[in-house]
Amino acid sequence: MRIVVLLKAVPVVGNEKLVDGWRVDRSAGLEANGNDEYVLEAGLKLIEQHGGELVTLTMCPTPAMEAIRKALAMGAARAVHVQDPALAGSDTLATGLVLSAALRKLEYDLVFAGADTSDGQGGIVGAAVASRLGLPYLSYAARIEPDPGAGTVRVRRISATGYDVIEAPMPAFVAGTQLLGEPRYPSLRGIMQARQKEIASWTLADVGVEPSSVGSAASQTEVDSATPPPPRGGATVVREAPEVAAERIVEFLASRRLV
Amino acid sequence: MAGEIWAVGEIADGQPTRLTRELATLAAGLAAASGRTARSVLVGAGASAAAESLAAHGPDVLAVDVDAGDRPVAAAIAEQIAALARDRQPSFLLVGASNDGRDVAGMLQAMLDWGALVNAAGVRWQGDGPQAEMSVFGGRLVTQSHLAGDHGIVIVRPSAVAAEEAAQPGAIERVGAAAVEPLPAVRVVDRISEASAVVSIEEAPIIVAGGRGVGGPDGFAVVEELAEALGGVVGATRAVVDAGWIGYAHQIGQTGKTVKPSLYVAAGISGAIQHKVGMQTSGTIVAINRDPDAPIGEFADLMVVGDLFEILPRVSAAVRARRGG
Numbered sequence: 001m002r003i004v005v006l007l008k009a010v011p012v013v014g015n016e017k018l019v020d021g022w023r024v025d026r027s028a029g030l031e032a033n034g035n036d037e038y039v040l041e042a043g044l045k046l047i048e049q050h051g052g053e054l055v056t057l058t059m060c061p062t063p064a065m066e067a068i069r070k071a072l073a074m075g076a077a078r079a080v081h082v083q084d085p086a087l088a089g090s091d092t093l094a095t096g097l098v099l100s101a102a103l104r105k106l107e108y109d110l111v112f113a114g115a116d117t118s119d120g121q122g123g124i125v126g127a128a129v130a131s132r133l134g135l136p137y138l139s140y141a142a143r144i145e146p147d148p149g150a151g152t153v154r155v156r157r158i159s160a161t162g163y164d165v166i167e168a169p170m171p172a173f174v175a176g177t178q179l180l181g182e183p184r185y186p187s188l189r190g191i192m193q194a195r196q197k198e199i200a201s202w203t204l205a206d207v208g209v210e211p212s213s214v215g216s217a218a219s220q221t222e223v224d225s226a227t228p229p230p231p232r233g234g235a236t237v238v239r240e241a242p243e244v245a246a247e248r249i250v251e252f253l254a255s256r257r258l259v
Numbered sequence: 260m261a262g263e264i265w266a267v268g269e270i271a272d273g274q275p276t277r278l279t280r281e282l283a284t285l286a287a288g289l290a291a292a293s294g295r296t297a298r299s300v301l302v303g304a305g306a307s308a309a310a311e312s313l314a315a316h317g318p319d320v321l322a323v324d325v326d327a328g329d330r331p332v333a334a335a336i337a338e339q340i341a342a343l344a345r346d347r348q349p350s351f352l353l354v355g356a357s358n359d360g361r362d363v364a365g366m367l368q369a370m371l372d373w374g375a376l377v378n379a380a381g382v383r384w385q386g387d388g389p390q391a392e393m394s395v396f397g398g399r400l401v402t403q404s405h406l407a408g409d410h411g412i413v414i415v416r417p418s419a420v421a422a423e424e425a426a427q428p429g430a431i432e433r434v435g436a437a438a439v440e441p442l443p444a445v446r447v448v449d450r451i452s453e454a455s456a457v458v459s460i461e462e463a464p465i466i467v468a469g470g471r472g473v474g475g476p477d478g479f480a481v482v483e484e485l486a487e488a489l490g491g492v493v494g495a496t497r498a499v500v501d502a503g504w505i506g507y508a509h510q511i512g513q514t515g516k517t518v519k520p521s522l523y524v525a526a527g528i529s530g531a532i533q534h535k536v537g538m539q540t541s542g543t544i545v546a547i548n549r550d551p552d553a554p555i556g557e558f559a560d561l562m563v564v565g566d567l568f569e570i571l572p573r574v575s576a577a578v579r580a581r582r583g584g
């Protein structure tokens with residue numbers, strides 16, 4: 001079984017900031033997007049079960065070594081990094097274009113993506129990539145069960161009222177959630193082995209995408225302003241005994257017309 | 260003539276979803292501000308029946324009665340909207356930030372090659388197009404963004420506007436399903452209902468959330484009691500979801516839901532950054548924590564230091580007493 005995991009390198013949660021106007025500051029360090037680690041973990045388990053190879057695919061204008069090395073240390077066989085300065089400022093449209101172009105150069109039975117990203121928050125790149133490639137799209141996965149014999153994959157898709165069991169022929173595209181289970185920590189051995197693993201660096205020319213169709217110049221969305229929200233007043237602290245504390249809470253809620 | 264603004268709807272139990280009604284009201288408002296025409300579009304089984312109540316919000320409704328059969332609805336909606344959009348050339352599509360809505364938006368982005376403003380907490384008309392307000396970087400920044408071209412998709416969060424009925428209801432136009440090149444087949448084999456999954460925390464005005472401090476699945480009883488007394492719903496941290504004390508549908512934070520209730524009560528929650536990003540734009544935040552130095556104190560409005568098991572039941576009783584019950 002061959003699995004490609006779309007792994008986005010995002011600014012470390014809690015440290016995100018903007019530079020030069022509206023650019024995301026990537027100099028302060030990048031980590032693997034949280035949801036992408038869940039699908040990576042699910043993919044690694046499937047490779048352990050069925051054999052085969054898991055490759056990560058990252059698009060990022062700057063080196064994303066920490067995120068990629070961690071995925072390799074967790075067990076990915078190799079990594080592909082589409083890295084080109086022209087990618088800076090790309091929106092979801094360009095990201096979908098580039099990732100689908102890169103996937104055309106790779107072989108797979110399954111492509112995995114996270115349900116959404118901590119920085120972009122769109123949750124749409126997966127559906128866009130699947131549509132561009134003409135792949136069946138199975139989203140919000142809480143469980144992924146391929147059947148290599150039958151050539152199909154079954155997914156538990158979270159719904160508003162429980163879950164749907166959905167199925168499609170492979171190759172297929174699956175976007176997954178936290179319910180797939182906690183990602184493993186890289187072992188020391190894994191970290192050592194990761195140093196020998198291949199990180200292929202592809203340019204836009206390598207994937208056959210025109211630089212003019214990506215990056216800030218081609219972006220279909222523009223930021224007008226970015227401002228901190230109005231500051232919170234700071235907490236009123238209550239340290240009284242439970243009876244009094246409870247009264248204070250109710251008084252506070254009443255003063256704000258919340259009870 | 261300047262292109263129309265479409266609200267792309269969803270149907271659940273034969274009715275337009277609450278988010279769909281909000282999109283209709285939003286489209287009507289944007290149309291009024293821009294002199295354009297708003298329209299709601301409903302695709303699915305029973306679309307023209309569901310269109311009756313959606314039309315009450317003002318915009319005319321295009322209803323495409325097409326049964327997705329055993330396919331997930333998002334693909335059927337996206338195919339039909341793409342065909343309609345090519346035919347009628349609207350400028351802007353408002354799509355809800357639900358699971359199905361985000362799938363529809365991603366498919367439409369690829370099929371139409373349109374840009375998308377994602378996760379909008381508010382939308383208004385600015386210049387020549389919609390301007391979306393987004394909360395980014397864990398709520399530390401609020402951005403205003405617009406679409407560069409004269410068309411695009413705006414993905415709108417629940418409660419960006421309140422759904423309102425219009426003085427004049429819209430008309431309903433039934434449209435035959437377009438013959439489309441279908442997206443690759445995915446088959447729904449089974450639909451499973453789970454009581455624990457049915458909780459609309461994204462729409463709730465009051466949330467009482469419990470964290471690891473509740474100590475175990477039974478500890479949630481005091482949280483539930485307060486939620487009930489206040490007329491709210493129960494939220495949770497990932498720690499307690501991972502522990503299996505409560506269902507994932509309740510989880511708030513980076514890999515759970517983003518919420519913005521008027522009141523958020525955090526009981527036994529430390530306030531880790533990944534939790535904070537999902538709730539810090541709440542109106543009023545009240546924290547109950549044994550640890551005076553818990554990070555939640557840094558962004559709460561009221562920080563109560565103490566044992567939640569001693570405090571919550573007393574608050575519930577006092578709230579009930581106030582309500583005279």
Ligand SMILES: Cc1cc2nc3c(=O)[nH]c(=O)nc-3n(C[C@H](O)[C@H](O)[C@H](O)COP(=O)(O)OP(=O)(O)OC[C@H]3O[C@@H](n4cnc5c(N)ncnc54)[C@H](O)[C@@H]3O)c2cc1C
Nearest residue numbers: 034470471472496497498512513514515527529534549567
């Ligand atoms: C990729 C990733 C994604 C994540 N996504 C999410 C997410 O979506 N949502 C989320 O919530 N977390 C998320 N997390 C986890 C997050 O980092 C924290 O681990 C989690 O939020 C902690 O939950 P907690 O506050 O319940 O537990 P703890 O941090 O253990 O806090 C428990 C608190 O309860 C207090 N307490 C204990 N007993 C009592 C008592 N009797 N009375 C009063 N107070 C008491 C303690 O003082 C403590 O402050 C994510 C982590 C990662 C790495």
Ligand SMILES: Nc1ncnc2c1ncn2[C@@H]1O[C@H](COP(=O)(O)O)[C@@H](O)[C@H]1O
Nearest residue numbers: 006059113114116117120122123124125
């Ligand atoms: N630049 C990227 N590189 C690799 N994968 C990405 C990238 N952007 C998005 N993805 C994938 O698409 C998913 C959804 O992203 P988004 O729509 O941006 O929230 C992520 O969880 C990733 O799996």
